[in-house]
Amino acid sequence: MRRSPRSIFQAVWPPVVFGVGFLVVWETAVKVFDFQPYFLPAPSAIWAEFQQNTTLIWDATKVSGLNALIGLLVGTALGVSMSFLLARFRLLNDLTTPLAIGLNAVPIFVLVSVFNKMFAITSEVPRRLMVTLVVYFIVLVNVARGLREVDHTQLELMRSYAASESAILRKVRVPNAVPYLFTALKIAAPAAVITAFVSEYFGGSQNGLGSRIVSNISISKNAAAWAYVLGACLLGLTFYLIAVALEGVATPGGVGSRGRDGS
Amino acid sequence: MNAVEIRNVSKVFNAGRPNAVEALVDIDLTIEPGEFVSLIGPSGCGKSTELRLIANLLEPTTGEISVNAKPARQARLDQDYGMAFQQAGLFEWRTVTKNVELPLELKGWDKERRRARALEMLDLVKLSDFADHLPWQLSGGMQQRVAIARALAARPSLLLMDEPFGALDEMTREHMQAELLRICAETSTTVVFVTHSIPEAVYLSTRVVVMSPRPGRTKVVIDVDLGAERNVDTREDPAFFRKVTEVREALRGMPIGGPDDMALEP
Numbered sequence: 001m002r003r004s005p006r007s008i009f010q011a012v013w014p015p016v017v018f019g020v021g022f023l024v025v026w027e028t029a030v031k032v033f034d035f036q037p038y039f040l041p042a043p044s045a046i047w048a049e050f051q052q053n054t055t056l057i058w059d060a061t062k063v064s065g066l067n068a069l070i071g072l073l074v075g076t077a078l079g080v081s082m083s084f085l086l087a088r089f090r091l092l093n094d095l096t097t098p099l100a101i102g103l104n105a106v107p108i109f110v111l112v113s114v115f116n117k118m119f120a121i122t123s124e125v126p127r128r129l130m131v132t133l134v135v136y137f138i139v140l141v142n143v144a145r146g147l148r149e150v151d152h153t154q155l156e157l158m159r160s161y162a163a164s165e166s167a168i169l170r171k172v173r174v175p176n177a178v179p180y181l182f183t184a185l186k187i188a189a190p191a192a193v194i195t196a197f198v199s200e201y202f203g204g205s206q207n208g209l210g211s212r213i214v215s216n217i218s219i220s221k222n223a224a225a226w227a228y229v230l231g232a233c234l235l236g237l238t239f240y241l242i243a244v245a246l247e248g249v250a251t252p253g254g255v256g257s258r259g260r261d262g263s
Numbered sequence: 264m265n266a267v268e269i270r271n272v273s274k275v276f277n278a279g280r281p282n283a284v285e286a287l288v289d290i291d292l293t294i295e296p297g298e299f300v301s302l303i304g305p306s307g308c309g310k311s312t313e314l315r316l317i318a319n320l321l322e323p324t325t326g327e328i329s330v331n332a333k334p335a336r337q338a339r340l341d342q343d344y345g346m347a348f349q350q351a352g353l354f355e356w357r358t359v360t361k362n363v364e365l366p367l368e369l370k371g372w373d374k375e376r377r378r379a380r381a382l383e384m385l386d387l388v389k390l391s392d393f394a395d396h397l398p399w400q401l402s403g404g405m406q407q408r409v410a411i412a413r414a415l416a417a418r419p420s421l422l423l424m425d426e427p428f429g430a431l432d433e434m435t436r437e438h439m440q441a442e443l444l445r446i447c448a449e450t451s452t453t454v455v456f457v458t459h460s461i462p463e464a465v466y467l468s469t470r471v472v473v474m475s476p477r478p479g480r481t482k483v484v485i486d487v488d489l490g491a492e493r494n495v496d497t498r499e500d501p502a503f504f505r506k507v508t509e510v511r512e513a514l515r516g517m518p519i520g521g522p523d524d525m526a527l528e529p
Contacts, residue, residue, distance in 0.1 A: 153352030157346065160346045178356070
């Protein structure tokens with residue numbers, strides 16, 4: 001699966017050219033049409049703010065990032081545990097599936113306000129709970145599917161070997177679910193970051209990326225707000241890339257991304 | 264001792280319910296060690312069901328099945344047979360060698376013994392050079408050879424095959440048939456082989472069981488006396504064509520289409 005420098009270059013240059021072109025058009029448009037800073041700041045102004053406020057942005061990133069990370073880890077652990085229980089006990093699955101569907105239909109961010117009431121005003125727990133909840137469902141749905149949707153031929157084979165249910169779980173269901181787990185993590189990692197800072201819009205301490213964006217906009221420091229958006233973007237990207245890297249380590253040779261043989 | 268003995272067996276799916284289906288009635292079949300028996304017939308004739316009954320992946324509604332003079336269930340628990348399906352069913356996260364080792368792992372063999380046997384089996388199917396490859400790196404025919412190596416890894420005396428070459432192209436298929444005969448001769452394995460293909464059944468078998476559908480039953484059993492040594496010339500032998508014609512005549516007039524064997528499973 002190694003790629004030559006040449007093919008990496010070929011894959012990379014189109015998006016880079018597009019990105020640079022986009023920034024140039026943006027910059028030019030702001031100059032030519034004389035957009036006011038409260039309407040749309042120029043990329044150069046945002047970059048200047050970003051450099052000026054690096055320490056502040058980094059501090060805010062640490063707060064939101066830690067909330068996202070804790071929620072991601074706890075949510076993943078809970079999601080994986082629950083999917084094993086559901087795979088083992090069909091009755092539990094039948095009981096909880098309608099509940100899960102119902103919970104999924106709740107516009108989930110309203111729960112932050114509820115959580116905020118439960119804990120102290122400066123507590124980070126409501127935000128972490130929020131992230132946990134979002135991650136939990138993404139992981140649960142995917143891993144449960146990976147444990148359940150096993151190739152029919154492979155199951156018949158295992159039965160022909162007189163394999164026990166626990167052997168089938170260890171040797172077929174769990175390995176089958178690994179690619180599903182990483183698919184879930186690739187969705188859940190950026191979602192955790194987004195949830196962490198959107199949760200900050202609903203009150204609590206004014207220390208994370210989300211609350212900085214809101215407070216800067218409210219005093220019309222748009223370029224500064226955009227600088228924090230840039231920070232949030234980088235944080236989300238970092239989380240995503242870590243998930244992709246973990247997948248590469250866990251499934252060498254891209255096993256997980258391949259289809260099945262012939263079926 | 265008979266390799267397989269099926270006595271007075273019938274199979275009804277969804278018995279007692281409005282959607283009950285009679286898959287098999289009045290099945291009697293005795294297979295001696297070293298025989299190569301093919302089950303052939305149109306879709307819905309119950310040939311795959313019959314194979315799964317021998318494998319004890321399904322229980323008969325009435326009648327008795329024994330494998331190596333044991334009840335079919337005991338034979339399954341003892342891993343007395345190996346099995347191969349139309350889909351190779353390789354585990355995509357395991358290397359070729361690890362796939363072949365799987366039945367031995369479940370028998371509790373230690374690592375070195377497993378490894379040695381797996382390499383021996385890969386040598387048998389001529390895939391030693393691909394021991395550390397992953398399944399997706401192999402062609403369909405090679406995957407099916409790995410599946411055969413895996414089915415034979417525990418040295419079962421009986422091999423059960425459900426259209427194992429059904430998804431392969433004609434040339435690969437003929438090559439695989441010759442390979443299968445060589446492997447079975449080297450390992451003196453008894454085979455029960457489900458197929459849709461008349462020439463395949465005739466080329467491989469010592470006996471061909473022709474089945475008719477709805478309900479599935481044995482129509483006629485045809486002995487194929489083409490000798491033990493079969494090669495490319497066998498396919499051009501007039502005796503071979505006569506047997507192909509005989510099987511085709513036996514199948515003539517049967518309704519075709521209808522529910523597939525697999526669809527009858529609960």
